[in-house]
Amino acid sequence: MSAFKIVILPGDGIGPEVAAAGRLALETIGDVFGHNFTFEEKLIGGIAIDTVDDPYPADTDAACLAADAVLLGAVGGPKWDLKPKRPEQGLLAVRKSMGLFANLRPMDVAPSQAFRSPLKEEIVSGADMLIVRELTGGLYFGKRTRTETTATDECLYTVAEVERVAHVAFQAARKRRNKVTSVDKANVIETSRLWRETVNKLHAAEYSDVELEHALVDSMAMHLVTRPKDFDVILTENMFGDILSDLASVLPGSIGLLGSASLGSTGKGLYEPIHGSAPDIAGKDLANPIGTLKSVSMMLRHSLNLTKEADTLDAAIEAVIKAGTLTRDLGGTTSGSQVAKAVSDQIRIQA
Ligand code: ATP
Ligand code: MG
Secondary structure (H helix, E strand, O other), X not given: OOEEEEEEEEEOOOHHHHHHHHHHHHHHHHHHHOOEEEEEEOOOOHHHHHHHOOOOOHHHHHHHHHOOEEEEEEOOOHHHOOOOOOOHHHHHHHHHHOOOOEEEEEEEOOHHXXXXXXXXXXXXXXXXXXXXXXXXXXXHOOOEEEOOOOEEEOOOOOHHHHXXXXXXXXXXXXXXXXXXXXXXXXXXXXHHHXXXXXXXXXXXXXXXXXXXXXXXXXXXXXHHHHOHHHOOEEEEOHHHHHHHHHHHHOOOOOHHHOEEEEEOOOOOEEEEEOOOOOOOOOOOOOOOOHHHHHHHHHHHHHOOOOHHHHHHHHHHHHHHHHOOOOOHHHOOOXXXXXXXXXXXXXXXXXX
């Protein structure tokens, strides 16, 4: 039996509903496999602004830094759109404070679900990829200048920054189908040339057992739509990753199905569904909890080293989808909390 400290940041909109589903799954796994999970729920985002006038309060930060892993629901909503303090600042602050530099987004389309995809079934059925996006460098964090008539955004990467995220991608590939596609714009951009050189050197030195290919970001956007099944791990920098991961996220047919992990060098991580706070359906028990449950499965795997438990949760989710216990976004009529309960029941059956 092991003990784990989990911090839960429910946040705004549907965040609390999906976070509750994640907690139920962890409680069930703790119960079935004999682990002692302790939970601490803390404020972040809009609710934190409303309650203590700070999107990322100091005691939330202290709890996150002391935790083995953090589960986040969602932050933001129209209520805070015109306010000076923004819920999203809470998300940037927690990522920065925990030193998270690699964002992992798996996207897979189970054959049973492929008919929901905007792409043709034969193109997308069975696609299974993992996007590893660099999270702390590039255009989003460079110096900016502005005059009336000109503007600049600096794009800066260091070898060390490229190496640490490339390690994550190569290591992930070894646990999957052993292939990395590194995406850049090396025919035009200098940071992309550094990116490509660094990835090649690291590959030769430490990961020559992994298949490596390079793709330009413009053709990669095309390939993700025309032949998504050809990719395993996709490694890319901050802005390209932002764009490509949104593109990939629509392939399964609902944004409510996908989870994510943000990792640093310590093994601790922040886990969250890729969707936002979905204010249009908040409080109605319509939110699909599966993206959060997939995030919990990533937490079990990446931060807690509980592989068997993660496999069990994945199998439980798959069984519930197969049984047709689906929320409205997938064409079903089951409530979010009932789907969460069904997955919890399945964990006991599958274990
Ligand atoms: P944000 O700015 O926080 O990303 P957004 O409005 O751009 O917010 P989402 O909050 O992800 O994006 O919502 C996009 C659409 O997808 C909405 O119509 C929402 O209802 C739907 N949606 C998002 N998450 C879920 C979910 N878990 N289950 C069902 N529908 C969802
Ligand atoms: Mg959005």
